[in-house]
Amino acid sequence: MMKLPALAGAALLLLLTLSVSAFAALVLDAPDRVARGDAFLVLASSPQPVRRFTFSWGGKDYAADAYQENDRWQAVMLLGMPLEEKQASRTLTVSDGAGAASASVAVFDRKRPVQKLTVDKKYVSPPPEVMARIKDDRRKVARALAVYSSFRRWTAPFERPVDGGVSSLYGLRRVFNGQPRGFHKGLDLRSPEGTPVKACADGVVTLADNLYFSGNAVYLDHGLGVVTAYLHMSKILVRPGDSVRRGQTIGLVGATGRVTGPHLHLTLLAQGQSVDILPLLEKVEKR
Numbered sequence: 001m002m003k004l005p006a007l008a009g010a011a012l013l014l015l016l017t018l019s020v021s022a023f024a025a026l027v028l029d030a031p032d033r034v035a036r037g038d039a040f041l042v043l044a045s046s047p048q049p050v051r052r053f054t055f056s057w058g059g060k061d062y063a064a065d066a067y068q069e070n071d072r073w074q075a076v077m078l079l080g081m082p083l084e085e086k087q088a089s090r091t092l093t094v095s096d097g098a099g100a101a102s103a104s105v106a107v108f109d110r111k112r113p114v115q116k117l118t119v120d121k122k123y124v125s126p127p128p129e130v131m132a133r134i135k136d137d138r139r140k141v142a143r144a145l146a147v148y149s150s151f152r153r154w155t156a157p158f159e160r161p162v163d164g165g166v167s168s169l170y171g172l173r174r175v176f177n178g179q180p181r182g183f184h185k186g187l188d189l190r191s192p193e194g195t196p197v198k199a200c201a202d203g204v205v206t207l208a209d210n211l212y213f214s215g216n217a218v219y220l221d222h223g224l225g226v227v228t229a230y231l232h233m234s235k236i237l238v239r240p241g242d243s244v245r246r247g248q249t250i251g252l253v254g255a256t257g258r259v260t261g262p263h264l265h266l267t268l269l270a271q272g273q274s275v276d277i278l279p280l281l282e283k284v285e286k287r
C-alpha cells in the first residue's frame, strides 16, 4: 500500500522537475547582424540562480558575474565584431554552468572611406633607433589589454570625454604621406590643447605612459573585457593602478605622438578588439 503514494510522489516530483527545467531555460539576447568594427551588447538571463555566465566568442571564453534583477539572474556583455572578420557569420554561445544557449550573428560591412593625412615622416618610416621602443610600447599595451575582470564597472552609454565634435571617424582607411597604414582604430574628437579629458566610465588605470605613436596615453580597464584608451594627451594626471570614477579628469588634450594637431583620440576595445565607440557615447549638442 505504501508503493502507490511513493510512485505518485515520484511522478509529482518528475512533473515539478520538468516544469522547473522548462522554465529554467537560459535566454540569450543578441543582435541578428553586426557590422565589422561595431560593438554590440548581449544579455544572458535565467530564472534560476546563476553565479557566473560564460560567453564564448571568437574562440575564447569570457566570464561575467551574474547579478539579480527582478526575479532573474543576468549578465550583460559588450562584444566586438572585428574589422578584419573573414566569415559571413559568427556563433555566440553562453553557458550558465547547467545549460547553454547559442545565437548566430551575421556579419556585414559599413562604408569605410579613405582619409589622406600628412604627418612628420618619422611617424611613417620610423628611424631604426626607435624600433625597439615601438616594440616595447606594443608589449606594454598587450600587458594592459591582458587584464580581465569578471566584474562590470562600465555602463552604456559612456560619458563623452571631451565636448568637441568628431574630427575623424573610426574605421577610416588611412593613408599617411601617401602610404596606406590600415584602419583608423579610434574616434578623434576635436578639442583645444589643455582641455580636461574625462574617464568614459569607472575603471582602473592599466597603462599611463608616453608611447611613440600614441604620445601620452592612458588605458582604463572597465571590467568584462571593456577598455577605453585616451591618446595624444599633453599631460597624464593618473598613475597605473589608480581607480577612477566616470567623469574624472585623467589627463589634458594635447598633440603628442603621430598627430596633425591637438585632439583626443579615443579607443574602445571589447575583448581586445578595437570597435567603434561613437554609437555608445552619450549624445551632446554640437558646438
Ligand SMILES: [Zn+2]
Pocket (backbone or CB within 6 Å): 168, 184, 186, 187, 188, 264, 265, 266
Ligand atoms: Zn585618431
